[in-house]
Amino acid sequence: MRKIFERPKSLAEAAQHYCPGCTHGIVHRLVAEAVDELGLAGRTIGVSPVGCSVFAYNYFNLDFVQAAHGRAPAVATGLKRVLPDRVVFTYQGDGDLASIGAAEIVHAAARGEKITVVFVNNAIYGMTGGQMAPTTLVGQKTTTSPYGRQQEVAGYPIRVAEMLSTMEGAAYIARVAVISPQSVARARKAMLKAFTAQLEGKGFSLVEVLSTCPTNWGMTPVEALKWVETAMMPVFPLGVFRDWEVGEA
Amino acid sequence: MGEKMLMKGNEAIGEAAIKAGCRFFFGYPITPQNELPEYMSRRLPEVGGVFLQAESEVAAINMVYGASCAGGRVMTSSSSPGISLKQEGISYLAGSELPAVIVNIVRGGPGLGGIQPAQSDYFQATRGGGHGDYRTLVYAPSTIQEMVDLVMMAFDKADAYRNPVLVLGDGILGQMMEPVEFPDEPPPEPLAKPWATTGAEGRPPNIISSIILDPELLDKHNWHLMEKYEQIRKKETRWEIYDPYEAEIFLVAYGTMARVARAAIEAAHSRGIDCGLVRPITLWPFPERAFDELADRARAYLSVEMSTGQMVDDVKIAAAGRAPVYFYGRAGGVVPSPAEIVKKIELIFEEIKGGSKRA
Numbered sequence: 050m051r052k053i054f055e056r057p058k059s060l061a062e063a064a065q066h067y068c069p070g071c072t073h074g075i076v077h078r079l080v081a082e083a084v085d086e087l088g089l090a091g092r093t094i095g096v097s098p099v100g101c102s103v104f105a106y107n108y109f110n111l112d113f114v115q116a117a118h119g120r121a122p123a124v125a126t127g128l129k130r131v132l133p134d135r136v137v138f139t140y141q142g143d144g145d146l147a148s149i150g151a152a153e154i155v156h157a158a159a160r161g162e163k164i165t166v167v168f169v170n171n172a173i174y175g176m177t178g179g180q181m182a183p184t185t186l187v188g189q190k191t192t193t194s195p196y197g198r199q200q201e202v203a204g205y206p207i208r209v210a211e212m213l214s215t216m217e218g219a220a221y222i223a224r225v226a227v228i229s230p231q232s233v234a235r236a237r238k239a240m241l242k243a244f245t246a247q248l249e250g251k252g253f254s255l256v257e258v259l260s261t262c263p264t265n266w267g268m269t270p271v272e273a274l275k276w277v278e279t280a281m282m283p284v285f286p287l288g289v290f291r292d293w294e295v296g297e298a
Numbered sequence: 299m300g301e302k303m304l305m306k307g308n309e310a311i312g313e314a315a316i317k318a319g320c321r322f323f324f325g326y327p328i329t330p331q332n333e334l335p336e337y338m339s340r341r342l343p344e345v346g347g348v349f350l351q352a353e354s355e356v357a358a359i360n361m362v363y364g365a366s367c368a369g370g371r372v373m374t375s376s377s378s379p380g381i382s383l384k385q386e387g388i389s390y391l392a393g394s395e396l397p398a399v400i401v402n403i404v405r406g407g408p409g410l411g412g413i414q415p416a417q418s419d420y421f422q423a424t425r426g427g428g429h430g431d432y433r434t435l436v437y438a439p440s441t442i443q444e445m446v447d448l449v450m451m452a453f454d455k456a457d458a459y460r461n462p463v464l465v466l467g468d469g470i471l472g473q474m475m476e477p478v479e480f481p482d483e484p485p486p487e488p489l490a491k492p493w494a495t496t497g498a499e500g501r502p503p504n505i506i507s508s509i510i511l512d513p514e515l516l517d518k519h520n521w522h523l524m525e526k527y528e529q530i531r532k533k534e535t536r537w538e539i540y541d542p543y544e545a546e547i548f549l550v551a552y553g554t555m556a557r558v559a560r561a562a563i564e565a566a567h568s569r570g571i572d573c574g575l576v577r578p579i580t581l582w583p584f585p586e587r588a589f590d591e592l593a594d595r596a597r598a599y600l601s602v603e604m605s606t607g608q609m610v611d612d613v614k615i616a617a618a619g620r621a622p623v624y625f626y627g628r629a630g631g632v633v634p635s636p637a638e639i640v641k642k643i644e645l646i647f648e649e650i651k652g653g654s655k656r657a
Contacts, residue, residue, distance in 0.1 A: 091499030106505045112495035114367045115507035117390050120360035127364020130348045135497050156353035
């Protein structure tokens with residue numbers, strides 16, 4: 050029988066702790082596929098954040114470091130500066146990357162740090178129980194914005210991909226979604242390209258992935274996928290914001 | 299030993315680190331330690347190393363964390379307010395059992411404080427500093443030569459115990475120049491680091507993490523760390539007893555203050571009062587054994603500090619009620635003068651009368 054589908058070698062055979070309908074599992078798979086396809090498993094080091102994906106190291110067959118909240122880009126910088134011929138990536142959520150770790154991500158991009166960042170944006174703090182994130186939409190209800198995020202009080206969501214695309218050190222910045230087979234296929238390409246940017250020494254690369262949190266959004270998995278399209282995408286448009294091969298997009 | 303040269307303390311620390319095989323430095327500007335990162339920014343590229351100015355002390359210590367995970371010999375330096383910012387990272391280093399050397403050129407606090415020399419980070423340095431049950435080996439050199447020797451040793455101890463090591467100085471030690479000698483021989487081959495995350499080629503993945511959610515396992519991890527600290531306590535405690543006059547009153551002082559204490563001891567001697575000095579070289583572990591050695595003889599201890607009284611707590615613990623413990627200190631960057639200390643010695647002498655003042 051011909052094998053047409055299998056677990057990527059870099060993805061561990063372990064039950065993941067993510068909630069039903071959460072898209073972390075898909076994003077993990079995309080990372081593992083990119084690492085496998087480029088033949089990098091033996092020389093890749095991942096850095097996990099504080100948040101839902103804190104235990105990401107249990108789900109990859111790769112060397113992994115767990116970083117303090119928001120500091121994954123700094124930890125990745127240390128790893129990469131000691132081991133410039135290895136591949137280093139961080140896997141971070143929106144609270145970790147865009148709130149407490151805002152300084153670290155901006156400066157890693159500005160330095161053109163040759164690391165790859167997988168940024169999972171689900172517009173909420175998942176692990177701690179659904180608090181407002183820097184990417185929470187105006188009007189979105191969370192446990193710390195029970196009346197909906199009010200811009201007079203809590204301002205506006207941060208568009209990370211657009212912001213970092215102004216950095217000369219950034220080689221590749223894209224925003225993708227994982228809500229349909231087509232969008233997953235495009236996300237897969239973006240992930241490959243981001244790792245390729247690092248392999249070729251072009252500079253900093255980041256893929257922002259619009260993700261779901263049915264548990265804390267109070268939706269079914271299917272409703273959550275729809276909400277990404279109808280509510281998140283108008284605020285966080287998909288696209289390639291910077292690409293070293295074509296110049297600033 | 300090699301040729302003798304005149305070096306500024308902060309630069310001597312940098313050269314000692316390089317001679318010890320340190321090839322990675324991550325720092326952030328703060329007075330009064332800037333000569334050290336500046337020196338490293340010149341020297342590290344010459345030896346194939348990496349100097350990186352981080353966006354903050356927080357980022358710098360986390361770069362240290364990453365570099366240590368990768369198996370690099372790595373160092374950072376700062377001064378008091380910056381060290382406060384690094385404490386989270388130091389706690390993570392200790393929790394994940396990672397080696398690193400951290401230099402604190404202490405200035406007066408709290409808050410932004412001043413930039414003049416102080417010893418007011420003693421509590422922070424010796425009680426862990428960050429959150430959780432942990433300790434760091436803390437060296438407190440008193441001369442530039444000793445700074446060189448201890449910095450070089452710090453890297454080996456950090457590797458051996460897989461634990462961060464602190465070196466405490468102050469603006470005086472950082473800025474003053476003294477002759478120093480570096481060893482001629484190359485540094486010993488650093489220990490193999492099979493635990494490092496270097497890519498899992500040909501072996502199962504290495505994971506470096508400090509999260510342990512199961513309370514039973516975290517308890518176990520904490521006691522494992524404590525066993526390691528007990529080994530450090532047994533093997534790494536260092537001190538010097540300076541006792542030219544077979545004294546009954548002992549000053550206790552470290553770093554810059556120990557230099558002033560020696561001058562005070564000579565001044566007191568010329569006034570007919572004989573004192574000695576207990577000089578802790580490791581602040582943690584604190585040299586309690588020095589006080590056991592002196593227990594039969596010492597009739598009083600005087601802790602002299604550039605703070606409002608921090609090490610004095612450890613002196614009391616070490617004296618264990620066997621002799622009264624006094625304190626004299628100035629804070630905020632004021633260095634107590636030998637004359638001030640002698641005045642205090644004379645008061646103590648009056649209080650414990652029956653002592654052996656010479657005619």
